[in-house]
Amino acid sequence: MTALSRCLRRGLLLLVLAGPAALADETLRYPASPGAGPDAALVIHGALDLPQVRPLLDAFHRDHPDLAIRYHNLTTLALHERFLEAPGEADVLISSAMPWQYRLANDGHAQTLETPEAERWPAWARWRRELFAFTFEPIVMVVNETVIERFGEVRSHADLLGLLERHGEALRGRVVTYDPATSGAGYTYAIEESRLSPRYWELVAALGGAEADLAGTTGEMLEGLIEERYLVGYNLLGSYARDRLADQPQLKIVVPEDYALVTQRLALVPRLAPHPEAARRFLTYLIGERGQTVLARDTTLGAIHPALRGPGTAGSLRRLRGDALRPIGLGPGLLATLDDLKREALLTRWRREFARQERR
Template sequence: MIRAAALLLALAVPATAQEAVATYGTGPTALMFRSTTDIAVLGPTIQAFTEANPDITVTYEQWGSNALYKLTLDGCQTGDNPADAVLSSGVHQMVELVNIACARPYRSSLTETLSSERIWRNELWGITREPAVMLYNTDLVPPEEVPRTRFQLLDLMRQQNPRYQNRIATYDIEASGLGYLLAFSDSIEASTFGGLLEGFSRTDAIATCCSAEIIKGVAEGRYLLAYNVLGSYVSTQTNDKIGVILPEDYTLFLSRAFMIPKNAPNPIAASRLLDFLLSDAGKAQLFMSGLEWQRDEDESGLPASSERSIRLEPMLLVARDQQRRSLFITQWRLTFGAPRFLTP
């Protein structure tokens, strides 16, 4: 973990506690839906689903990715408290759950429209398409210092500019399953990964569990730059102090993974939710929520050749290998020192 701090939004809340809960619809059929996606972001899409399916009531529980993985695994192994549908940004964790037979298969004309990188064994489906971006505070970072690539970010951190000391943020890879996945993907994809670790150490960068904390910190100017944040959580329309960069050397794209647990009490309702999310109406809702990125080279400057999709495939099991994970986290800690927990 980064030696400066590891900021946990809910330090007093047990790691297994849900973060929020909401109910949509009033129909007689109950559907338990658990997701890592903020209710404020995905809620309107679930509301649209219940309006199109008035016989269904959805209970939406929001969890952190590590806690959701553990809860889903426990439900698979014991049969206790299972969900009907699970949607997670920790897609490596979801691939593992499918691999150990915790999922139900399903096929429809809509699931068959997915590209091969967004479906695995007809038991896991990539619902969204979201870039991992860099953020910067538009008031406090001069235009000439805005990094457009990882190489430029490295150069910026090597300058030892005191303005950036303790003011660069990224995910805590131990507290965030998504953060671990993105960092692990970087370590495979990029020759710059070792340099990034060195740069974060040199600038006493901040590690935190959550997208909301990072984005708020950039907007408020507590952080000047942030690395590897899901772009879907950033709204430049509502906060013009946040600039968004899709790294031009390469940009990782994530598809949140949807699974129907093998012991789901109501798998039919879950399959209806899946089909809705893949339908034109569902995709329109996801686009309005910022969860479905569409490439516009004039806007982003990102050519198609720079896109790197995180595929739903067995290769992600490498990221879940305990020995590999232990070595990776050891490298992280050796670079930054022992973790130190502070309140925000």
């Protein structure tokens, strides 16, 4: 079975598994304090893994013990599909699939947040007062030290391309990246990079030549890297990688020197949220100094709040990396990525370039 056919078969399976009838649903629950009414509740649907979201929810619940909180952890596309099927189910939506979140807000599905925190939030990190970026997360590579020892440092996309072109046979089946057909985040990175780098399609072809595996989540990629099924991971969420690989010295996290995409998790309150007041309290907390301090101190997600300085903040990362950081813009350009014809055109070319080496 060729690399492309393996990936297409796996992609079909992932699409089936991501369907509404078979959602992988991890849940955190926090009980309300005694005497709270039945409507004192908050339901959050998030594409944010439990170790990262738990510190935020712990701190919020300490401040708001009157609320019974239920958090559902979903994949980006599953979260979007679930919302479209049941728009009145969740009070808050959190996702790193920026185009999908923007589309929901643009289509009128988000409430306006009328708070001082919303007014003060940086203009580049919000759309109107309906959609708010609250994290700052570079997209990274992860390289096993054995690759570095044998073939040299990988510091940039150009280095990775050279590595795959020269040593693709040695790395055959040992490289992993997102499948843009089944991952909302992976598709977003693909379309952004195709605009940003004139050599992006060469890199896709080189990944295909090395018979790279395609995954639906950063978590899948990290597990394979830790188990050493993979030696190189491309386009992983840096926040998850730093958290998961803290005790894995053989795996090096690389923020590419030439350019590094930066994604932000976007939060909104649906227009039909069943508990809108609780939802507004939580969203205000997310973008307020209290929640952002927790985010900077207790997670690897990267705080945006302009009053915060030091480790764990966007300001600190900008000082270290400068112009190499390329945040994905929060604006109407995101809608172009969801045009059906453009999406099909990009995925068709992606498959074609990925298979190009197999035809030689």
